[in-house]
Amino acid sequence: MQKKYLTIYDDLVKKIQTNVWSESTLLPSENELTMMYETSRETIRKALNLLSQNGYIHKIRGKGSVVIDRNKFDFPVSGISSFKELAESLELNSETVVERLDYVKKDHTVRSKLGVSGRDQVWQVDRIRKIDVEKVILDKDYFNEKHVPMPAKEVCEDSIYDYVERELGLTIGFAKKEIVVEEPTDEDRELLDLTGFTNVVVIKSLVYLADTSLFQYTESRHRPDKFRFVDFARRVKNG
Amino acid sequence: MQKKYLTIYDDLVKKIQTNVWSESTLLPSENELTMMYETSRETIRKALNLLSQNGYIHKIRGKGSVVIDRNKFDFPVSGISSFKELAESLELNSETVVERLDYVKKDHTVRSKLGVSGRDQVWQVDRIRKIDVEKVILDKDYFNEKHVPMPAKEVCEDSIYDYVERELGLTIGFAKKEIVVEEPTDEDRELLDLTGFTNVVVIKSLVYLADTSLFQYTESRHRPDKFRFVDFARRVKNG
DNA sequence: TTGCAATACTTGTATATACAAGTTATACTA
DNA sequence: TAGTATAACTTGTATATACAAGTATTGCAA
Numbered sequence: 001m002q003k004k005y006l007t008i009y010d011d012l013v014k015k016i017q018t019n020v021w022s023e024s025t026l027l028p029s030e031n032e033l034t035m036m037y038e039t040s041r042e043t044i045r046k047a048l049n050l051l052s053q054n055g056y057i058h059k060i061r062g063k064g065s066v067v068i069d070r071n072k073f074d075f076p077v078s079g080i081s082s083f084k085e086l087a088e089s090l091e092l093n094s095e096t097v098v099e100r101l102d103y104v105k106k107d108h109t110v111r112s113k114l115g116v117s118g119r120d121q122v123w124q125v126d127r128i129r130k131i132d133v134e135k136v137i138l139d140k141d142y143f144n145e146k147h148v149p150m151p152a153k154e155v156c157e158d159s160i161y162d163y164v165e166r167e168l169g170l171t172i173g174f175a176k177k178e179i180v181v182e183e184p185t186d187e188d189r190e191l192l193d194l195t196g197f198t199n200v201v202v203i204k205s206l207v208y209l210a211d212t213s214l215f216q217y218t219e220s221r222h223r224p225d226k227f228r229f230v231d232f233a234r235r236v237k238n239g
Numbered sequence: 240m241q242k243k244y245l246t247i248y249d250d251l252v253k254k255i256q257t258n259v260w261s262e263s264t265l266l267p268s269e270n271e272l273t274m275m276y277e278t279s280r281e282t283i284r285k286a287l288n289l290l291s292q293n294g295y296i297h298k299i300r301g302k303g304s305v306v307i308d309r310n311k312f313d314f315p316v317s318g319i320s321s322f323k324e325l326a327e328s329l330e331l332n333s334e335t336v337v338e339r340l341d342y343v344k345k346d347h348t349v350r351s352k353l354g355v356s357g358r359d360q361v362w363q364v365d366r367i368r369k370i371d372v373e374k375v376i377l378d379k380d381y382f383n384e385k386h387v388p389m390p391a392k393e394v395c396e397d398s399i400y401d402y403v404e405r406e407l408g409l410t411i412g413f414a415k416k417e418i419v420v421e422e423p424t425d426e427d428r429e430l431l432d433l434t435g436f437t438n439v440v441v442i443k444s445l446v447y448l449a450d451t452s453l454f455q456y457t458e459s460r461h462r463p464d465k466f467r468f469v470d471f472a473r474r475v476k477n478g
Numbered sequence: 479t480t481g482c483a484a485t486a487c488t489t490g491t492a493t494a495t496a497c498a499a500g501t502t503a504t505a506c507t508a
Numbered sequence: 509t510a511g512t513a514t515a516a517c518t519t520g521t522a523t524a525t526a527c528a529a530g531t532a533t534t535g536c537a538a
Contacts, residue, residue: 063531064489177469179466198437227418230416231415231417235410287519300518484533487530493527494524501519503517
């Protein structure tokens with residue numbers, strides 16, 4: 001059985017995107033939507049709160065839900081998505097090259113970042129992301145072998161998240177991310193098209209499974225001119 | 240009257256921060272919390288969902304709410320907060336210098352970004368943010384005079400958001416943000432301590448009031464080594 | 479016409495109940 | 509002992525009701 005509030009949310013998103021309700025106009029009221037979808041008001045409110053969190057609408061007490069122009073939320077580093085999902089949704093002319101795939105040495109610093117102890121293995125994959133033939137992103141992924149066994153190279157060329165979620169049946173829960181600007185390493189200069197650039201933007205992520213076990217550390221190293229981060233934020237009063 | 244689920248949320252945050260429940264242990268169950276706070280389960284769930292959204296806990300169906308180590312969510316560009324609020328919460332040794340405060344010319348490009356028409360005025364304030372005597376951030380703020388009249392210079396040295404929210408009684412609603420990396424302008428080089436740096440990180444924001452009217456455009460220009468953005472993200476399935 | 483009060487809307491909060499779905503511990507059976 | 513079914517938990521979804529609080533409209537009175 002489908003979750004009712006999610007199907008309503010999806011339907012409302014589609015209708016907003018196809019301009020059934022256009023920017024800065026009001027959605028039907030919660031009571032009207034309750035009747036339209038033949039459900040309860042609380043279910044409608046769950047769907048509307050999701051729309052609000054994701055920047056589709058803004059709710060005003062006493063008035064209604066105003067449609068927001070979410071124009072071009074292009075490159076959402078916000079949220080957890082794989083490069084493949086991203087490239088597909090943006091219809092980019094992209095390509096992935098696996099540069100390296102093997103186990104890391106016992107003294108590697110990522111072992112402490114991943115919190116692995118003793119003889120547990122950590123494997124590493126370096127991938128170059130091309131957009132329109134230019135090498136613009138270097139992804140360095142480190143996985144805890146205990147949770148995610150090292151796959152074949154072909155899997156890395158496709159989507160590791162597909163492998164983790166579909167093949168291994170694991171559920172990804174949440175991630176902590178950090179964005180900083182660094183000077184390029186020798187490796188960056190060797191593997192990316194960096195001529196003329198003196199910085200790289202680095203997104204460092206710790207990714208956790210739904211059972212809160214840490215399984216992945218990633219550094220996504222971007223050429224600065226191809227980097228863009230878009231965010232939607234609500235004001236919270238700290239009283 | 241206080242909102243019950245918010246006071247419970249605040250109380251739970253405090254208890255997590257003071258290690259009443261430590262990392263990766265389970266919170267009391269929803270039913271137990273319901274009794275502890277003498278309220279209904281739905282009210283407890285509202286508070287817990289807030290904790291989850293803000294990265295304090297992770298809920299697992301059938302098990303409970305696991306406490307997450309939210310270690311050093313330092314420089315939250317995520318969310319809308321003023322530099323003053325930020326500096327205070329981080330206890331930084333900071334200072335603000337107002338470099339410029341006047342009306343912008345009729346042909347200025349920000350007029351279209353703010354969507355002002357005809358003879359409406361737009362005013363501008365340029366502020367340098369010092370951290371430990373170093374000039375590391377240049378904030379360029381543009382306001383629609385119709386919503387926010389130009390204040391005295393002293394207000395800009397303190398906090399414009401205080402002025403907007405307290406003095407004018409306006410309510411800030413939401414913001415769209417974009418982070419990009421650019422080459423420094425002549426102005427950046429003149430006003431910031433940029434020797435040795437060839438890039439600046441720019442956070443461009445459009446800020447809206449609670450009634451969805453656009454009132455502010457901001458460019459916050461950071462020296463790359465002092466820039467850090469931390470984020471918490473949950474995995475959403477797009478099935 | 480203008481101003482104001484009443485009214486009919488809107489969304490927000492709090493509560494209660496029922497059942498579904500996932501996890502863990504218990505106790506029983508082979 | 510090992511395995512399995514059961515029961516007793518956990519969180520998730522859906523519904524209903526009541527009232528609070530903010531907004532817009534209506535209509536009446538000066």
